[in-house]
Amino acid sequence: MDSMYVHIPFCNRICTYCDFNKVLIKNQPVDEYIDALIKELGQYDKQHLKTIYVGGGTPTALTVSQLDRLLKFMTEHFTVTDEFTFEANPDELTTEKLDVLNHYGVNRVSLGVQTFNNDLLKVLGRTHNFDDIFKSVNHLEKIGLTNYSLDLMYNLPGETFDDIDMSLKYVKELQPKHISWYSLIIEPHTVFYNKIRQGTMSIAGSLEEGEKYDKVIAGLDALGYPQYEISNFAKSEYESMHNKTYWLNEPYIGAGAGSHGYTGSARYYNIKPVTHYINNMNEQGSVVKEQLELTKNDQYEEEMFLGLRLNKGVSEVRFNEKYGLPVDAVYGDVLKKLTEKNLLKRKAGHIYLTEAGRMIGNDVFMEFLL
Ligand code: SF4
Structure with missing residues (x-):
């Protein structure tokens, strides 16, 4: 295997559109989760990997000492040769946490910006605001971690074409190496889904969504970010190596609650609920819920x-x-x-x-x- 995904299923607040495998971090057994995750990771042979991606949830919701403990084990057990990415929320990327990431060789950050419009950030239920985005980028630049991606969304409730122009303006100003820009998908079991069903919220139809998508592609292209995947854009040499593992259908390890992995001929899925994940790891020594052999x-x-x-x-x-x-x-x-x-x-x-x-x-x- 050349790649590994590690899942941290905790967030400081639950966003209104999110259906990822995550829980509110307050009162969760986070240290026990890290212990179980370290046990799971330890079941793989020590090896060199080309890419590691730590995602969530929000990995930066962990404390400095939790991050340190996890990354210490990961980097003793695995050597990353090419790309080591950490997902981060702008308001959680403190200098102390960044120092830990830097110390253990994280060389790419995927920053969950979503939009530069403070009103839309509130609608999304995000914990950060416009200023936090700039502060976190400053922190990144200061320590020389300049390979970062801005993760953005379009077709948000109440969003205008001017909001897309505003995001493009700040992309031009900040000059990140990579942009992921996804259309909002209304998923079941989310606040947005219920609001739309109750008729208290709406999003633009597919015609406007298509026009916004065209604007995103053309706008980024003009700024030197050619599209390389349906929702991803990068400066030359900065396409996400880890995500290309998925699109090129290559095997990868998946570790953590609700993560999945691919052996090349089978896909396996880990148990989702945090407490079940911890208990299964401690009692049975396995967290795989099912393995599907592919024809x-x-x-x-x-x-x-x-x-x-x-x-x-x-x-x-x-x-x-x-x-x-x-x-x-x-x-x-x-x-x-x-x-x-x-x-x-x-x-x-x-x-x-x-x-x-x-x-x-x-x-x-x-x-x-x-
Ligand atoms: S921070 Fe990310 S994972 Fe957590 S609730 Fe918001 S969108 Fe979902």
Whole structure:
């Protein structure tokens, strides 16, 4: 394995749109969780990894000593050669916590900014404000950790096109190396979902959402951040190596409550609730809830779904090397149909979505179901 994801399922406040595996940190057995996580990580062989990504939840919700304990173990057990990313909330990235991350070799930070509009930040239920974003970036710059990503969202309730212009203006000012800019998805079991059902809140329809997406892509491109994945943009040499592991459908370790991993032929899923995770680790020595063996057809489908998210698309040579047969042997008819409809293109050994295809990406992906 070359990559590992580690999940910290705690947050200082629960955002109104969030359906990730997380709990309010107050009164949670956080130290016991770190102990269990260290036990889980210790079950893997000591090894070199190209990338580690610590996400959540909010990893920066941990205290300085909790961060220190976790990172000490992780870096003694695993060596990271290329990219070591930590997710952070702007108001939690204190100099003390940054010093710990820096000490253990974290070399990339993914900053959960979401929007620069304070009113929208309140609607989202975020704990940070506009000033916190600039303070945290200053802290990062001060210690020389300049490889950071700003995570943004669009199509928020009450958001205007001017809000997108405002975000683009601050991207230009801050010059991060990477931007993730996702459209808000209304997930069940969230405050937003209930408000929309009750008719007390609304978001723009798909036409306006598409216009905003176009504005994001064009605006970032003009600032020197070409799109490389449906929702991701980067300066040259700064595409996220870790996330490309997922899109290139390569194996990775998943550790922590609710995380999942991929062996190359099976996907495994860890137990989600924090207390069950801790108890299972302590009593049974395992936190895997289920392991799904993938059929060859499952693997072909995933290769296409994931790879087509990348602007470069799916490499025909890699497909052949991985599965021992040309992609046309599995998808010849589908590829012909979608290229004739101008939803896909084939060029220089790659299959990728056209602009029209990207607008209806999910419909295109469905065509690859076997
Ligand atoms: S901080 Fe992130 S993980 Fe936590 S509730 Fe908000 S969006 Fe969800």
